[in-house]
Amino acid sequence: MTTSDIISSDTIVALATSPGANGAIAVIRLSGADAIAIANSVFKGKDLSKQETHTLHFGTIRDGDVIIDEVVISLFIGPNSYTKEHVVEISTHNSNYIIERILSLLIRHGARAAKAGEFTLRAYLNGGLDLSQAEAVADLIASENKASHEIAMNQLRGGISSELQRMREQLINFTALLELELDFGEEDVEFADRSEFLALIGTLKEHVTQLINSFEYGNAIKNGVPVAIIGKPNAGKSTLLNTLLNEERAIVSDIAGTTRDTIEEMMTIDGVTFRFIDTAGLRETLDTIEAIGVARAKEKVAAAKVLLYLYDSLNNTAEEVIEQVKAFHREGLITILVRNKIDLEGGYFANDFDYQIKAELIGGGYADEIVALSAKDPASVARLTSSLVERIRGLVSDNQQVITNIRHVEALKLAFQSMEDVDRGFQIGLSGDLLASHLRDALRHIGTITGQIDVDRDILGTIFGKFCIGK
Ligand SMILES: Nc1nc2c(c(=O)[nH]1)N(C=O)[C@@H](CNc1ccc(C(=O)N[C@@H](CCC(=O)O)C(=O)O)cc1)CN2
Ligand SMILES: Nc1nc2c(ncn2[C@@H]2O[C@H](COP(=O)(O)OP(=O)(O)OP(=O)(O)O)[C@@H](O)[C@H]2O)c(=O)[nH]1
DSSP states (O other): HHHHHHSSSEEEEESSTTTTTOOEEEEEEEESHHHHHHHHHEEESSSSGGGSOOOOOOOEEETTTTTEEEEEEEEETTTSSSSSSSSEEEEEEEOHHHHHHHHHHHHTTOOOOOOHHHHHHHHHTTTTOOHHHHHHHHHHHHHOOOOHHHOOOOOOOOHHHHHHHHHHHHHEEEEEEHHHHHHHHHHHHSSHHHHHHHHHHHHHHHHHHHHHHHHHHHHHHHHOOOEEEEEEESSSSSHHHHHHHTTTSSSSSTTTOOSSSSSEEEEEEETTEEEEEOOOOOOOOSOOHHHHHHHHHHHEEEEEEESEEEEEETTOOHHHHHHHHHOOTTTTEEEHHHHHHGGGGGSSOOOOHHHHIIIIIITTTTEEEEEEETTTTTTHHHHHHHHHHHHHHSSSSSOOOOOOHHHHHHHHHHHHHHHHHHHHHHHHHHOOOHHHHHHHHHHHHHHHHHHHHHHHHHHHHHHHHSTTTTO
């Protein structure tokens, strides 16, 4: 690739820092073949065309004789830049007036206003980043906690890309062997035995499934892990939420049915963001407002990753706890039984009540554990939060790649289907060329994730259109 191949014809410009923000300095970024020439035509200082890449230069920006600002210019000579084109960054004083004047000055001198995500689009088109890395840039900017930051950073550093590359290589070897056999078709040779092929496709399918499943965790981490807090009226749901949030957000009272609607609160604990959802108490009622609340509670559990079921031994029978928790149960729902108000019993002592619940719900696989606490007491609630964090972290193993992007999941599902076709094809003795065609489909679907394979212009538009302008 020569420099002229990778440097696009038009030069784009945008504010790279946040518009309207209060900082001291703003950065205006130019990228393209004429970036240096355009900057030179408004900059009074050293001749930028004679400077080395990755150097800084002090000077003024002038519109005719008028000095608009004293600035610092950073120079990146293509392809040694983020976009792989010439990039010039102008650090100005952060004034909307100055920014507007410099932007329009640069446009008058031949630059064009960049569209959303256009710098990163160019980085992708010029081979600086692959598509999943470009998407990671958006995730990184949006990341607000340690867990989502870690996943986005891993993706930006090529974690997903290299994993997919390994998978593609295996598939390519596989296809090559199969096509070699096809060439010798008449002679009926087999270069690899069928069981080896089947084992390999089985491993690949398993791997793809693991990635698909990681999305549930990845998506929860990215958007906050939804936790539904459920229990009979007066179980202490609002009290627990208040202690968790350390503020009086939910209305607490001892009149059953105070919480008529659902309340949602975001909170980051040990780097994991949770969305706690308080819900109306569960009870048979003729009060229609509250009946709607109960229906909503069921919806919330359906959308939750974690269920905190609150009860206490004074107001609940073991039977009703068992019945309700079973009613909410579904595969993959992390269920923590929260036995509340232990201060009223003078501390927690396991008794028949617990043994029954433990045997039925923990033993039966409907719940993961029981945490006994007093919702009013922050120290005992801390035991619950550390258990919550541990369980969320436990969903993926340390070095497993996590998918956070729905586009990637869709592509992986299609790849899985093609692998299924290969698998089934083998079993029913499908001809080699048809098998190879299914294999190529699988390769193509995986390739769309990193963008190695023809990605539709519309899809690129959707991906980069979500970025902010200047990114
Ligand atoms: N001022 C500034 N800060 C920024 C960016 C930027 O564009 N400008 N970035 C963008 O959003 C991110 C950093 N990304 C960057 C990626 C590559 C290069 C770069 O100059 N690459 C060269 C040189 C590499 C080297 O010296 O090792 C290259 O790839 O050849 C710069 C920034 C975050 N901070
Ligand atoms: N002693 C004691 N009282 C508690 C504890 N947790 C909650 N309570 C009390 O129990 C009553 C009901 O608590 P809430 O938090 O309003 O219960 P809720 O589950 O939100 O009730 P609804 O809004 O009716 O669904 C209040 O008087 C709380 O102060 C606890 O750990 N110990």
